[in-house]
């Protein structure tokens with residue numbers, strides 16, 4: 001058996017389909033976000049990043065940096081073990097307590113990433129409940145899909161944000177059957193939000209648990225950055241809120257917040273929680289500083305929303321095909337994998353602007369796009385320059401006209 005050739009063929013297939021992932025080597029420099037150095041074969045070059053998930057630039061905030069450096073000096077680098085085997089530090093305990101308070105829940109549980117938080121929590125819940133059925137939004141993230149698969153639950157996929165479809169499916173399930181509705185608050189590829197209050201009303205009516213992924217909202221929405229559920233005043237209606245420390249909080253790690261019983265059960269049964277080295281104290285303290293800061297300051301959120309609005313207006317002025325997003329995520333549609341990569345590359349090579357192409361399987365074929373994430377550290381001048389360059393590159397490369405709804409369903413969805 002020639003394993004190497006077999007694997008190479010699979011990689012070649014990715015290239016053939018324009019799905020081969022080219023990583024752009026960037027060196028971020030403290031205090032310079034969104035500027036970074038792009039390391040090319042010819043040497044380093046300064047670029048502006050327009051697609052970072054360090055949405056508020058907190059990855060370079062002095063609060064987080066000071067907390068983290070101090071903690072490394074005080075407690076060293078690693079955690080020393082799993083949570084059970086000497087890995088439960090005071091830093092992680094303080095972080096969990098802060099997260100519980102942020103979401104107004106009894107308890108929180110920290111994982112090594114948001115991906116692991118979803119996978120471990122969903123699979124554990126599925127094992128703990130009695131043959132539950134999972135009602136999953138068709139646009140849910142890969143980590144949610146993986147958790148459902150790993151738990152081997154029966155799942156029922158409802159059309160994205162479609163309350164009628166969700167209710168239709170709920171109606172068809174026996175009342176006594178355990179049900180979990182799993183959805184996100186901000187969908188990161190379209191930049192739209194879910195009707196949380198309406199979903200929780202359905203959950204009450206049909207006696208379902210609710211599981212909400214707030215990864216793209218925590219830090220950025222609600223008076224203290226508690227997410228869209230906090231902003232809409234419905235956090236108390238949600239059984240489990242899941243979030244990340246790796247995006248707006250600028251660190252790394254994931255978490256869930258919920259009742260004592262819920263968190264304790266997942267703590268005791270979640271394989272991805274139990275059998276892995278705990279988060280290092282310094283990471284926990286960096287994230288904690290960032291969360292505390294964003295609970296007390298709304299400046300970053302306000303500026304981020306201003307920049308998002310500004311950019312959307314400029315894109316509209318230039319008739320660039322932006323999706324009508326209601327959040328800080330601004331997708332500009334291309335609708336072709338090769339052209340999407342080409343536009344992204346031209347922006348980087350010719351204009352020093354970095355926006356990574358989003359192709360299948362992250363989004364359905366035919367809906368390839370650039371996903372722009374303006375933040376508080378971008379200026380209106382930078383946005384003007386970006387739109388000007390985008391217009392020129394779109395003119396030169398001529399992507400197919402985007403028609404709403406022309407994407408094929410994503411084979412990974414649900």
Ligand SMILES: *Cc1c(COP(=O)(O)O)cnc(C)c1O
Nearest residue numbers: 113114115141215244246253254
């Ligand atoms: C990024 C992401 C995750 C995973 O979070 P990480 O902390 O990056 O592992 C989970 N859910 C959604 C919707 C995401 O976009």
